Every structure is written in C-alpha cells, then in structure tokens.
Amino acid sequence: MSEFTPLNPEYAGVVAASFAKQGLMQALGIELAEIGPGHCVLVAGHNPDLLQQHGYFHGALIGAMLDSAGGYAAYSLMPADSEVLTTEYKVNFLAAAEGERLIARGKVVKPGRTLTVTTAEAFCMQDGVERLCAVMLQSLICVAAEP
Amino acid sequence: MSEFTPLNPEYAGVVAASFAKQGLMQALGIELAEIGPGHCVLVAGHNPDLLQQHGYFHGALIGAMLDSAGGYAAYSLMPADSEVLTTEYKVNFLAAAEGERLIARGKVVKPGRTLTVTTAEAFCMQDGVERLCAVMLQSLICVAAEP
Amino acid sequence: MSEFTPLNPEYAGVVAASFAKQGLMQALGIELAEIGPGHCVLVAGHNPDLLQQHGYFHGALIGAMLDSAGGYAAYSLMPADSEVLTTEYKVNFLAAAEGERLIARGKVVKPGRTLTVTTAEAFCMQDGVERLCAVMLQSLICVAAEP
Amino acid sequence: MSEFTPLNPEYAGVVAASFAKQGLMQALGIELAEIGPGHCVLVAGHNPDLLQQHGYFHGALIGAMLDSAGGYAAYSLMPADSEVLTTEYKVNFLAAAEGERLIARGKVVKPGRTLTVTTAEAFCMQDGVERLCAVMLQSLICVAAEP
Numbered sequence: 061m062s063e064f065t066p067l068n069p070e071y072a073g074v075v076a077a078s079f080a081k082q083g084l085m086q087a088l089g090i091e092l093a094e095i096g097p098g099h100c101v102l103v104a105g106h107n108p109d110l111l112q113q114h115g116y117f118h119g120a121l122i123g124a125m126l127d128s129a130g131g132y133a134a135y136s137l138m139p140a141d142s143e144v145l146t147t148e149y150k151v152n153f154l155a156a157a158e159g160e161r162l163i164a165r166g167k168v169v170k171p172g173r174t175l176t177v178t179t180a181e182a183f184c185m186q187d188g189v190e191r192l193c194a195v196m197l198q199s200l201i202c203v204a205a206e207p
Numbered sequence: 208m209s210e211f212t213p214l215n216p217e218y219a220g221v222v223a224a225s226f227a228k229q230g231l232m233q234a235l236g237i238e239l240a241e242i243g244p245g246h247c248v249l250v251a252g253h254n255p256d257l258l259q260q261h262g263y264f265h266g267a268l269i270g271a272m273l274d275s276a277g278g279y280a281a282y283s284l285m286p287a288d289s290e291v292l293t294t295e296y297k298v299n300f301l302a303a304a305e306g307e308r309l310i311a312r313g314k315v316v317k318p319g320r321t322l323t324v325t326t327a328e329a330f331c332m333q334d335g336v337e338r339l340c341a342v343m344l345q346s347l348i349c350v351a352a353e354p
Numbered sequence: 355m356s357e358f359t360p361l362n363p364e365y366a367g368v369v370a371a372s373f374a375k376q377g378l379m380q381a382l383g384i385e386l387a388e389i390g391p392g393h394c395v396l397v398a399g400h401n402p403d404l405l406q407q408h409g410y411f412h413g414a415l416i417g418a419m420l421d422s423a424g425g426y427a428a429y430s431l432m433p434a435d436s437e438v439l440t441t442e443y444k445v446n447f448l449a450a451a452e453g454e455r456l457i458a459r460g461k462v463v464k465p466g467r468t469l470t471v472t473t474a475e476a477f478c479m480q481d482g483v484e485r486l487c488a489v490m491l492q493s494l495i496c497v498a499a500e501p
Numbered sequence: 502m503s504e505f506t507p508l509n510p511e512y513a514g515v516v517a518a519s520f521a522k523q524g525l526m527q528a529l530g531i532e533l534a535e536i537g538p539g540h541c542v543l544v545a546g547h548n549p550d551l552l553q554q555h556g557y558f559h560g561a562l563i564g565a566m567l568d569s570a571g572g573y574a575a576y577s578l579m580p581a582d583s584e585v586l587t588t589e590y591k592v593n594f595l596a597a598a599e600g601e602r603l604i605a606r607g608k609v610v611k612p613g614r615t616l617t618v619t620t621a622e623a624f625c626m627q628d629g630v631e632r633l634c635a636v637m638l639q640s641l642i643c644v645a646a647e648p
Binding site: 381 | 519522523524525526527528529549550551552553554555559560561562564565568569586587588589590591592593594647
Binding site: 152154155177179192196 | 444448449464471473486489490491493
C-alpha cells in the first residue's frame with residue numbers, strides 16, 4: 061500500500077515503544093492509532109485539559125500532535141538503532157478545532173539518510189464529520205541511538 | 208522601556224485573565240512570569256509529565272510555550288474587546304532542552320491592525336546557566352471578541 | 355474539476371494581467387502555464403541566469419516560483435477589485451534541481467475572506483521525468499485594490 | 502567583534518568566490534556588501550527588473566536575498582572544502598518594500614557541524630531611512646565539497 065519500504069522490519073514496535081516513553085503524550089491522553097511505513101496517525105479525545113480559552117482544542121495540542129505524527133512517520137523509515145529528532149516545523153492553523161476528537165495524520169514527503177521531510181494534517185471530528193483544521197511542514201534528523 | 212505603546216491600558220489584566228482560562232497551560236504547569244507592551248515571558252518547571260523519551264523537555268512543550276509567549280506578546284498591543292489567534296508559526300530546535308526550567312520569551316517584531324508578527328526564544332536553565340534551545344517566528348490575527 | 359468556485363468569473367484574465375506586470379517574472383523568463391480555480395502552474399526553462407554555483411536551478415528561483423504559483427492560486431479565488439499579498443511562506447528543499455525545466459504547481463488548501471493558505475510543489479524535469487525538488491506552505495492576504 | 506571564530510581563515514575569499522559564480526545573483530544585480538564570521542550583508546539597487554506589479558521590490562527578490570544572506574553567514578563558519586545548502590527557510594513579509602535600495606542582513610543563530618540555523622532581516626532604504634520589511638528563519642546543511 062505504501063510507497064516506502066522500511067529499513068527496520070521491527071519499526072512498528074520501535075515506534076510504539078518510543079511513544080510509550082513520552083510522558084507528555086501520556087499526560088495529554090494522546091493515542092497512537094496507526095503506524096505504517098512513512099505514515100502515522102495520532103488521536104486525542106475531548107478533555108478539558110486539552111482546550112484553550114474558547115473551549116476548542118488548544119493550538120499547542122494541535123502542534124504537538126502534528127509534530128509527533130510527522131516525527132513517527134519519519135521514524136518508521138529509519139534504520140534500527142537510530143533516533144529521530146525534529147529540527148524544525150511550521151504549522152498553519154486553518155479553522156477553530158471544535159469537536160469530539162482531534163486526529164493528526166503524518167506522512168513522509170522525502171526520506172533521507174540524514175534529513176527527512178514530512179507533512180501532517182490535523183482534523184477535528186464533529187458529529188461524525190472530519191474537518192481539516194491545521195497543516196504542518198517539518199524536518200527531522202536521524203541520529204545514532206545512545207546505547 | 209518598551210518601544211511599543213499599548214492601545215488598551217488594561218492589557219496586563221486582559222492577558223492574565225486569558226491565560227488563566229487556558230486548561231492546557233494550567234495542566235502543564237506553565238506560569239505567566241512577565242507581561243509588558245509587546246513582550247511576554249512564560250516559565251515551566253521540571254515535571255516528569257513535560258518530558259520526552261530521553262528526559263529532556265518535550266518539543267511539544269517548547270512549541271506550546273513559544274506559541275503562547277509570542278501570542279500574548281502580540282495580544283498586549285491589541286485593542287480592548289479583541290481576541291488573538293495564531294495563524295501560523297515556525298520553530299527551529301537548536302539544542303536538547305535539558306535543565307530545571309524552561310523559559311520562553313516572546314516579543315513583537317511588527318504589530319498590525321490585522322496581522323502581528325512576533326519572534327520567541329526558548330531557553331533551558333541548567334545549574335543557573337541559560338542556554339538557547341529553540342527559536343520561533345509567528346503570525347497572529349486580531350479578531351473582535353465574541354460578546 | 356476543481357473543488358472551488360471562483361468569486362470573479364474573470365479571474366483568469368485578472369491573473370494573467372497581474373503576472374504580465376511583474377518585471378521580475380519577465381526578467382527570469384518564467385511563464386504562466388496554467389491557471390484554474392484555486393490552482394496555478396508556472397514553468398521556467400533552462401537559462402544560465404537562473405542557476406546557482408553548481409549549475410542547478412537556483413533556490414531563489416524555486417522560492418520565487420513557488421511563492422508566485424501559490425499566490426496566483428489564491429488570487430484566482432479572490433473577488434474582483436482585490437489584490438493578493440504574500441504574508442509569509444516556508445519552503446523545504448528536497449533535492450538538487452537539475453534538469454531542463456522547472457515546474458511550480460500551487461494550490462489552495464483553505465480559502466478565506468482575509469487569509470488564504472496554499473501549498474506548492476516544485477518539480478524539475480530531466481530527460482522527460484519529473485522529480486519533486488521542493489515543497490512550500492504559504493499564507494496570503496486579500497486587500498482592496500488601490501484605485 | 503563577532504562571537505564566532507571561523508574554522509576556515511580564508512572564509513571571506515571562499516564566500517566571495519561562491520557568490521561570484523551564482524548566475525542569478527549577478528543577473529539580479531545583487532552585491533555582496535559585507536562578510537564576517539557568522540554574518541553577511543547583501544544589497545540591491547533600484548532596477549525595474551526587480552519590481553512587482555505595484556513598483557515595490559518583488560517578494561521573490563527579498564526571499565532570494567534573505568536566503569543568500571543567511572546562507573553566506575552560515576558558510577562563513579564552515580570548514581574548508583565544504584559546501585552549504587539551504588534545507589529550508591521561512592520568511593514573513595512585514596511592509597511594502599518601497600525605496601531606492603534593499604538590504605539583507607543574515608546572521609548565524611546556532612552553528613553546527615551538520616545543521617546551522619540563521620535569521621536574516623530585509624530593510625528597504627527610502628530617503629535615507631531604513632525600514633524593516635521582512636524577516637527570515639532558515640536551516641542550512643554543511644556537505645563535503647565535490648572535488
């Protein structure tokens with residue numbers, strides 16, 4: 061299905077283990093919903109702790125989920141014994157993020173030995189309808205894992 | 208001290224009230240340390256919930272704090288009965304954010320009736336020394352407050 | 355074909371007239387190859403003036419074409435008697451831009467009364483094969499035309 | 502004066518030689534006005550070929566000059582026998598670029614063995630007064646020079 065072939069056949073377990081170690085993702089109640097070669101989906105449910113002053117999903121949550129969705133999409137294509145670090149990202153907010161769930165879908169645009177570029181989109185689901193609320197463009201670097 | 212003159216003399220109270228209503232900022236334990244005309248400082252202490260998988264401050268926290276620091280810097284120059292929304296931002300991560308505290312300093316580069324542009328810098332403090340760990344460039348829009 | 359309905363039925367002529375007035379686009383030999391509701395394609399041929407120090411298409415040319423392709427995609431959906439201005443863009447360079455032609459395709463992600471967000475992709479064509487060499491994410495503002 | 506120490510004592514000559522080889526910079530009449538360790542200034546004079554449809558300096562020219570000013574600022578700190586490539590940049594346009602001259606000042610925020618982050622500012626000079634018209638945040642990669 062994917063246009064990419066993972067270098068590490070165990071990539072899904074590696075991504076899940078990394079995700080589980082992130083205190084902030086757990087604290088925010090974000091779930092790793094899907095991981096495949098070069099793509100990743102994260103989901104957050106409605107929770108007062110995740111909102112901004114008008115009751116919408118907070119931009120910081122949207123940024124965090126887009127960053128992580130793009131990051132794990134990139135990580136899925138990296139070799140074993142590597143780590144991924146975000147070097148930069150840019151996000152545009154398109155609409156108020158109102159709804160029951162927030163969904164972030166990341167995908168790799170261009171994998172690289174050193175740098176990988178991804179995009180990610182955030183959708184809010186309201187009454188069963190998904191609406192695009194933010195887009196991101198991101199760079200990540202592959203580094204050797206610390207033993 | 209500041210090169211900017213606030214349109215709303217009550218700006219500091221308006222910013223503090225807006226900040227206090229943000230569930231996510233409270234959940235993350237982020238404090239509004241300083242607000243002035245066109246600038247804002249936010250601080251986070253060390254907390255396992257704010258870390259990523261290597262024990263450093265999470266990039267999502269850094270992004271959130273930079274976004275909010277720039278956003279409130281912009282908001283401080285907006286007229287009464289207005290709201291501020293981030294339309295986009297870009298962040299570059301420069302170094303691992305290791306330390307006891309994370310400090311985000313936002314300042315206005317160009318205020319505008321519709322759009323305001325800001326920059327923000329994140330510093331981690333370790334053993335009393337501040338180190339620059341991320342920089343941001345951001346756009347915000349001023350909209351009429353909902354009654 | 356397009357998901358967008360133009361507000362100005364004369365949008366194609368308006369875009370062509372605006373493009374023709376841009377001294378820099380003419381100086382660089384860039385052509386407006388296609389304009390439709392919410393999308394635009396620009397093309398540049400090989401020309402020593404457009405190259406950087408290694409003989410590839412210059413990043414500045416790529417940035418300029420992406421910016422203009424996104425800008426005219428946005429402009430195509432704006433009302434009559436309006437002007438478009440880029441407020442910001444971000445571009446990631448993915449590969450050396452080697453080839454006979456450079457093609458920039460812009461499309462609207464989210465049109466808006468004030469702000470429009472677009473993406474654009476640059477492809478270099480070499481021996482008849484197109485290769486993605488850069489991606490852009492951009493914001494534009496609609497302003498009333500000066501009489 | 503500079504906080505940075507160049508790795509290559511011949512950096513100024515290396516930058517000047519690279520700049521001279523860029524067909525596009527020459528075609529646009531852009532001059533390398535200053536190069537120091539971690540900073541660079543480029544200047545363009547008024548020229549109908551550099552304008553957009555309203556007679557202001559074209560955004561593409563501003564983007565190109567900011568990109569190059571940041572790029573050569575980064576290159577000044579790189580070792581001999583290396584090349585610099587822009588991996589990405591983001592530019593915010595702050596004001597119409599009206600005037601006799603356009604000046605781009607780039608400086609290094611964080612040098613790195615692989616990645617360097619810079620900022621750059623563009624000023625237009627009108628009647629002897631400089632006005633900030635754009636800001637940029639950029640990443641560059643250091644690669645071994647092709648023999």
